[in-house]
Amino acid sequence: MKIAFYGSSIVSAYWNGAATYYRGLLRALAQKGYDIIFYEPDVYDRQKNRDIDPPEWCGVVVYDGTVEALKTVTAEAARADIVVKASGVGFEDDLLLQEVLRNAPPRALKIFWDVDAPATLAELRGDPDHVLRKALGELDLVLTYGGGDPVVDAYRSLGAANCVPVYNALDPVTHHPVPHDARFSADLGFLGNRLPDREARVEHFFLEPAARLPRQTFLLGGSGWGDKSMSENVNFIGHVSTRDHNAFNVTPKAVLNISRASMAENGFSPATRVFEAAGAGACLITDYWEGIELFLKPEEEVLVARDGQDVADILAGLDRERAKAIGERALTRVLSEHTYVHRAEAVDLLFRSHAGAAREAAE
Template sequence: MSKKLDIVILGLSITSSWGNGHATTFRGLVRELNKNGHDVTFLERDVSWYASNRDLANTPFCKTILYNNLEELKTEYADLIQHADLVIVGSYVPEGVAVGEFVTNIADGITAFYDIDTPVTLTKLERGDFEYLHPDLIPKYDLYLSFTGGPTLQRIEQQYGSPAARAFYCSFDPELYFPEETPVKWDLGYLGTYSDDRQPPLQQLMLDAAEQLNDKRFVVAGPQYPQSIHWGANVERIEHLPPSQHRAFYNSQLFTMNITRAYMIKAGFSPSVRLFEAAACGTPIISDYWDGIDSIFEIETEILISKSVADTVYYLTEVSEEQRKIIGERARQKVLHHHTAAHRASELEMYYKEVVGKKVAKQQEVES
């Protein structure tokens, strides 16, 4: 894109990845926008739980501003927001509805809502929970950037009145995720915070397989698992694994397991960043099934789908080492060609030009 843009992003956090996946997503996107010559300012509410866990306090690829409350945002940074070419408000921003109303009222440039939690957002709207987005606000944003693609995009436009809902999947950083020569510690691993809806499929597709395969080594990494869960003798537990150790974790596995949240399965077309990160490391993925997964990876040649413990056992015992490496490399090539942070930056530029073009055409129509 030839034109340099002044971009303002109001997001949950870019300075701390503690307890959220937003930070790494924002970091990759903003870094690539900066590489493309754009000036980015990130406005983040200064809250205690991120203040005490900042793992990127100084962002070299954008200007980061911490503000204390809505009033400070309105009084100190109105001019910045008003004159930006593009203003993006992310999901889960504190007082997100008020922030969105403020932004869409004063911004002269294009405004966008960046939904990193689309299935959750729509479920909240259905039950009247307007924590960070209100149905009346959606049509006011020029663009709805959704982590979920497929039929959900039509729903956002038709049911909620978005002028333009576009798929804007998560991404990975190829400078951080790549194959490494690492001693293999586990035959199958899983990385994810505990959730009630993910535990049954994790039990069925992975832990039950561990019980049947006493000679194989398994690992589950992530916090908040109840003490009541029984872990087999061949299942290692890692309570917390910071992002800096994710690459080594994936490279230490023969296969990695992907388990999807129920609301993401219901929506479909909602790839997790863990899928892209694992694939980037060349680690073959065994995943549960959801609509649209075949639009991300080709089933059986780039990803393996498990619907039962028998499927998982089969993959761990019958897939040859040569097949395993081929599957992992094919998935790696797919994400390198379609799902890096650089691809997302280019997509954002494309969506921006599309919306600007529509606005110009509409204005010309009115004037004529």
């Protein structure tokens, strides 16, 4: 089956946290025989900051950030069996959805794939005339990369025919154990861009513990933190290329996952970073969110902190031997249950069952 997928970017992870998710899942679907073309706009300097070349398993069409170019690429939806419009594409999202639905053939499976469900649902609840809210009745399926029952129930209450979470996972081809790299030596590392929905939690879970533990070293990677006040034992290294993520994850004694506030409040929303770190065999400390035990077992495969003091206490009592054992158990767990191959199996079944219903409805 042919998939026309309209998303933010698959060739650039620059200010694009969904890239890892797209790559892992679409690669696994391509291996199952799907013929995929990914359409992405040339915005936010992503094309100037590509971290991969267009992959052999997925066609990539980059279009100019103009309405004319958008209408040209959405016309190609007419040739697809499955048409996907993702959230947060970054250029004329409402118009993109309208044009995708206008051009998709009646027999095609029409999907909205939400990679930030808490933010999207907040918009929909606040605007009865929102383009997506009005379009839910035309869609065959809403997929989300997290959220569990709260998100499923919310989408159905707004008119979605069906909503199914497809969680983040591990792509072992790109995230795996590597040798330690002295550039990333630290007791605790955190990698994440400075975002309004995360900054206060980074202060609480990372910068405050660093100030409490002056004899331990902390490593901060990501964009936007240059003018942030931090203690002398924090080494800020700026943007870290995806080619260095494995070394960043595995070299410190432990690495930290800090969810955005909306994701933590909603629960059942493991970030890509959780699986990237586990896939590298890292010892992961994560802030608490409901549902974590579905993915990793607390105290054995992951360490869970409810506040900054917990992070400081965990780190103060964590030796390298225990950290290594936790990372090894996490790696075993994600390889056995949480790879994108596992996710693609479930998505393939969804596609095939819903595609049949879509064809029958069109006849």
